[in-house]
Amino acid sequence: MLYLRLDNIYMVYNMDLKSLLRYEVIERSEEGYDIDINYFNDKIDDALDKSDLMKIYDEICKLSFRRDYPYREPNNLSEISSLSQKYFEVYEKISEEAFRDKMLGGFLGRCAGCMLGKPVEGWSHREIINRLIKIGEYPLRNYFPEKFFTEEEIKDRIGLTRNTIKYVERDDDIDYTLLNLHIFYKYGSDFKTSDIGKEWLLNLPYYKTYTAERIAYRNLVNGLSPPETAIYLNPFREWIGAQIRADTWGYICPGNPRLASEYAYRDAVLSHTKNGIYSEMMVSAMISTAFIERDVEKIVLSGLSHIPKTSRLSSAIKDVLEKYRRGEKYFDALDELLRKYNYHPIHTINNAIIVVSSILWGEGDFGKTICLAVMSGLDTDCNGATVGSIIGVLNGYNMIREKEKWFKPLNNIIKSSLAEFNHRNILEIIDIYLKLFRKKK
Numbered sequence: 001m002l003y004l005r006l007d008n009i010y011m012v013y014n015m016d017l018k019s020l021l022r023y024e025v026i027e028r029s030e031e032g033y034d035i036d037i038n039y040f041n042d043k044i045d046d047a048l049d050k051s052d053l054m055k056i057y058d059e060i061c062k063l064s065f066r067r068d069y070p071y072r073e074p075n076n077l078s079e080i081s082s083l084s085q086k087y088f089e090v091y092e093k094i095s096e097e098a099f100r101d102k103m104l105g106g107f108l109g110r111c112a113g114c115m116l117g118k119p120v121e122g123w124s125h126r127e128i129i130n131r132l133i134k135i136g137e138y139p140l141r142n143y144f145p146e147k148f149f150t151e152e153e154i155k156d157r158i159g160l161t162r163n164t165i166k167y168v169e170r171d172d173d174i175d176y177t178l179l180n181l182h183i184f185y186k187y188g189s190d191f192k193t194s195d196i197g198k199e200w201l202l203n204l205p206y207y208k209t210y211t212a213e214r215i216a217y218r219n220l221v222n223g224l225s226p227p228e229t230a231i232y233l234n235p236f237r238e239w240i241g242a243q244i245r246a247d248t249w250g251y252i253c254p255g256n257p258r259l260a261s262e263y264a265y266r267d268a269v270l271s272h273t274k275n276g277i278y279s280e281m282m283v284s285a286m287i288s289t290a291f292i293e294r295d296v297e298k299i300v301l302s303g304l305s306h307i308p309k310t311s312r313l314s315s316a317i318k319d320v321l322e323k324y325r326r327g328e329k330y331f332d333a334l335d336e337l338l339r340k341y342n343y344h345p346i347h348t349i350n351n352a353i354i355v356v357s358s359i360l361w362g363e364g365d366f367g368k369t370i371c372l373a374v375m376s377g378l379d380t381d382c383n384g385a386t387v388g389s390i391i392g393v394l395n396g397y398n399m400i401r402e403k404e405k406w407f408k409p410l411n412n413i414i415k416s417s418l419a420e421f422n423h424r425n426i427l428e429i430i431d432i433y434l435k436l437f438r439k440k441k
Contacts, residue, residue: 025044027235031274034063040059057233090302096437105395105397106290107426109392110174110386113383113385115410117374117379118169119161120144121379123380140375146162146164165409170417170422181433193269200216206218212236212237216229239348243283243386246267249287255288258306267280276348281307283355313348354378355386355387364394370388413425
């Protein structure tokens with residue numbers, strides 16, 4: 001997540017308090033609170049100083065839910081579990097050989113999907129598709145060529161386009177996967193949310209965190225503890241940040257999505273609430289299930305079974321499934337879904353719609369799936385990485401078609417903000433996951 005579009009939609013690095021409160025007003029409305037958006041925005045505009053703004057924030061925090069709000073979205077794990085779908089519970093052991101093959105496919109898949117989406121991050125699907133048609137490369141089947149971009153745009157994308165990629169560029173979508181590997185290796189299965197917070201402060205540079213994670217980081221520094229770190233002055237608590245941190249929990253729990261989703265919950269509550277939490281739980285469960293299941297619809301249902309059926313995210317994913325089962329065309333379905341679930345481009349729900357849609361319509365084909373996810377726009381590097389991980393695990397490295405095209409340019413080298421993993425060989429990282437797998441056997 002780097003959000004550098006010229007229109008400043010995504011510039012949320014050092015946001016002033018007035019802007020944070022405007023986003024808080026939107027977040028409260030989306031969560032179902034009885035809030036008059038115009039009234040509070042006028043008050044925020046008229047505020048003279050921080051004291052006035054904090055009084056407004058206190059007023060916002062005292063609001064009640066609308067009586068007609070149809071969703072029930074708890075933050076407590078036991079309540080989440082009690083409201084989940086319970087389609088089926090799976091647990092199946094796999095061999096060490098199968099684990100390594102699927103782990104390599106999943107991790108390289110995450111890297112390739114991230115690199116595919118990175119140069120068009122924040123673009124709409126219409127922008128991407130129109131450019132591809134213009135240069136005769138629609139539908140997308142490879143990394144973006146340099147000619148896709150203008151002379152001005154290409155200056156910031158060297159190393160991110162076809163024939164210029166030399167390794168996996170540093171990205172928070174990869175950093176959190178590696179950091180969670182470090183955390184599990186250090187603390188084991190008893191790791192706590194507070195342990196994750198400690199490791200953020202020890203290993204993550206503040207300016208390499210964004211949106212909800214940056215707010216949670218600031219709250220940790222100021223002495224707050226989870227779950228307050230996710231709530232206090234954090235209007236981004238349902239955005240995509242937790243969803244991109246799901247992968248390691250699925251990797252270390254092959255065939256055990258319930259445990260994977262529990263680990264994901266412990267991670268998510270540091271910075272997120274409600275649908276922000278659910279999306280990480282859902283993705284981790286899908287990755288775990290992909291180790292033992294090749295049917296993409298069953299993988300999606302497994303993820304859905306670990307989140308509250310009373311949530312907005314569940315409603316959105318059910319809508320995706322309904323359109324898929326009716327045989328609708330991909331972009332026709334996507335257009336209608338994104339109009340219905342009209343959230344900020346970095347919100348978890350609209351991006352989760354893209355993740356699940358591309359998995360279903362991609363039908364298990366690695367290249368088709370990551371290309372659908374990225375052509376769909378919004379948070380393209382996050383979504384490309386997530387579906388690349390899931391479908392990479394589903395296929396395993398050896399069964400991914402055109403692996404040379406997607407993986408060879410990466411040269412098995414990864415850059416990271418984490419000193420422990422910067423310029424590491426990807427095969428060495430896979431060996432760390434393998435050690436954890438052997439320890440759990």
